[in-house]
Amino acid sequence: MIVPVSVLRQDPLTGRWVVLAAERAKRPEAFFHSAQPLPELTADCPFCPGSEVQTPPEILRIADNAPWQIRVVPNKYAALAPPAGLSPSGDSLHRSVPSGGAAEVVIETPEHIAPFDTLGPEHAANLIRVYQARYSDLVTCSGIEIVLVFRNHLPQSGASLLHPHSQILASAFLPPVLAAEADCFAVYQAKQEACLGCAMYAAEAAGELAIAQIADFLLLSPFAARSPFEILLLPRTHAADFLAADPLALAKALQDAFRRIRRGLNNPPVNFWLHCKPNSIITDFHWHIHILPRFTIEGGWELGTGLPINVVPPELAAAHLRLF
C-alpha cells in the first residue's frame, strides 16, 4: 500500500493519534541498530548465581537440574509501597494519593547474558508460568487495581541491570494508559456490539499488517504504531487476562517477536508490557502484549502535542519483520 505523504492515524486500542511522516520515511535498514559494546561481565551482578544473598528473600524459585532456573524476588528499589489509604487528598490544584502496590523482579535465567529468544522452549514456558502465578497472586490482593508484567531490555529502554530480568508491578492506582484502553473497548462494544480485540484479530490476521501467526497468537504492526517496528501480540481466544493462555505457545510467540527484532534490527533496546483488564473495569477487555523497540526519543513536538511521529509506515515495518 502507498501511505500518503503525511497522514494522521488513530490507534483503535488507545485512541491515540499518530503522525505517519512518510516524507521523512526511512528504509528499514536505516534502523539497523549499531550495537553498543556490552559492559564487561561483572563479578558483583546481584542476579548471577552465587550472589543470591544480595537480593531480598526469594518469593518463588523454579529449579532445573542446575541450582535454579528462574527466581522471583521483591524489588529492592520499588516505586510503589504496599497498599495504603487511597483517597486523594489536597485541594483542587494539589491532588495526591499514596502510591500503593507491590513490585517484584523476575530473574529469567542464571546466565548473565542470554537473549530472551534464545532460552529453550521449556525454560521460556516456565517464565510464562511464573508470570501467571505471580499475576494471579497479586491481582487478588485487596485494593489492587492492575498488575503489569513488563521487561526493559538494554539500558536505553530503562533497564538498570544487564542480567535478563522482567518486572511485575501491582498498582492500587488505575494508570491512564489502561483507563484509555478500557474506554476504547467499552466504546467499541457499545457501537459495534463486538469486542475490539476480537475485531482487530479478525481484520488483521490475513492483512498486510500481520507479521506472523504462532499457534493461537498473532503478531502484527499496529495500524497507528507510535514508533518504528512496534509489535502487538494479540491472542485469538477472547479473555480478559492471560491466566488461561498456553504457556508453551505464548512463550513461542513472544520469543518469535523478540527474535525478529533482534535479528531484523540488530538487537536494539526493547520494552514489552502485558495488558489485562483492570479490576475496577466492568466492561469487556481482550488481553494483549505491546512490544516496542526503542529508536526514538520524544522531542518538543511529541511532548507538546502528545502526537508521536513515526517515520516507518507500519505496512513497511511488517514486511521487514516478516523476513526474519
Ligand SMILES: [Zn+2]
Ligand atoms: Zn548477572
Ligand SMILES: [Zn+2]
Ligand atoms: Zn475479544
Ligand SMILES: [Zn+2]
Ligand atoms: Zn494495551
